[in-house]
Amino acid sequence: MPNYQGVWDITTQFQYAAEWPVPILSAGRALFAGGYGGNAYQNVIDFINIESTGNASDFGNLSDTPYESGALANKTRAVFAGGENASYARLNVMEYVTIASEGNVTDFGDLIQVNRSPAGSANDTRGLFSAGLTTSGVKLNVIQYITIASTGNATDFGDCTEVAASPSALSSTTRSVRGGGIDNSNNTNVMDYVTIASTGNATDFGDLSAAKGQLRACSSPTRGLFGGGWTTTYINVIDYITIASTGNTSDFGDLLLSRYQHASVSSHLRGVFAGGISNTETNIIEYVTIASTGNGSDFGDLTVGRYGLASGNSSQAHGGLA
Numbered sequence: 001m002p003n004y005q006g007v008w009d010i011t012t013q014f015q016y017a018a019e020w021p022v023p024i025l026s027a028g029r030a031l032f033a034g035g036y037g038g039n040a041y042q043n044v045i046d047f048i049n050i051e052s053t054g055n056a057s058d059f060g061n062l063s064d065t066p067y068e069s070g071a072l073a074n075k076t077r078a079v080f081a082g083g084e085n086a087s088y089a090r091l092n093v094m095e096y097v098t099i100a101s102e103g104n105v106t107d108f109g110d111l112i113q114v115n116r117s118p119a120g121s122a123n124d125t126r127g128l129f130s131a132g133l134t135t136s137g138v139k140l141n142v143i144q145y146i147t148i149a150s151t152g153n154a155t156d157f158g159d160c161t162e163v164a165a166s167p168s169a170l171s172s173t174t175r176s177v178r179g180g181g182i183d184n185s186n187n188t189n190v191m192d193y194v195t196i197a198s199t200g201n202a203t204d205f206g207d208l209s210a211a212k213g214q215l216r217a218c219s220s221p222t223r224g225l226f227g228g229g230w231t232t233t234y235i236n237v238i239d240y241i242t243i244a245s246t247g248n249t250s251d252f253g254d255l256l257l258s259r260y261q262h263a264s265v266s267s268h269l270r271g272v273f274a275g276g277i278s279n280t281e282t283n284i285i286e287y288v289t290i291a292s293t294g295n296g297s298d299f300g301d302l303t304v305g306r307y308g309l310a311s312g313n314s315s316q317a318h319g320g321l322a
Helices: none
Strands: 007-009 014-016 029-033 044-049 057-061 070-073 077-081 093-098 106-110 119-122 126-133 139-147 155-159 168-171 175-179 190-195 203-207 216-219 223-227 237-242 250-254 263-266 270-274 284-289 297-301
Touching: 029 070, 029 077, 029 263, 070 126, 119 175, 126 168, 126 175, 168 223, 216 270, 223 263, 223 270
Parallel strands: 070 119, 119 168, 168 216, 216 263
Antiparallel strands: 007 014, 029 044, 044 057, 070 077, 077 093, 093 106, 119 126, 126 139, 139 155, 168 175, 175 190, 190 203, 216 223, 223 237, 237 250, 263 270, 270 284, 284 297
């Protein structure tokens, strides 16, 4: 049974401090997929239980060995999309798993075009893949969407405010916010947002604390985090935003490890960052409490240290889910 925010007054039948009901999804599985580590492109999918700590366990396998694919989820399914495989072929394939069970992926459909490094975000019904890098090295501004409960090819949603390879994205139940990445020449500090239930072009949200690419994002229903990434070196900074408003980021704290090309997932309570490059590839998982500010704490280890893991919130309890 979910917990609820706010205080219910039996006499007045009024919920103080929050609309009723607002569930707090503190429990749930999260998945980490693909990447490069151990001198090989990986097809492994790991899982953790976000409310606990401990090492990741084996979930199953992807059909290929994608590096920098995109990821998103609702409470039932996780969808992985695009990436670049061991033959350096960029992919348009989407595939999915049922999060509550373990096993290998099933085909979902195709992206509009091949795409390495799309940023995934979602609410309960709809998933978005934003920006990325296509075959010829051309950076993309396209946003495409899927209905997670069905299967089929992606549909055009609109455009980001800029082209961006290796951005990251996060969501509330209503908004998706995309931040950072590499534009036509440099890292970018731009954040933009869309309303998930509609279609159309993105609107400017504000700026990250620095221009950075290959960062990772996660969220509660109200607060979004952008952690790590690459400026002129890999960094440990965590920025945060209030998703319902617009504006520049504020300082949240620091990751245990300076890292980039990592993965991030969340529940309504915790943000979790895993893998990536920190001097060399790492298997370390760490977490923060999203509602507070502060530095990361040790969570456990991935089954294989790797970087270029799927980018997006492949958790059944993230901030886009009610």
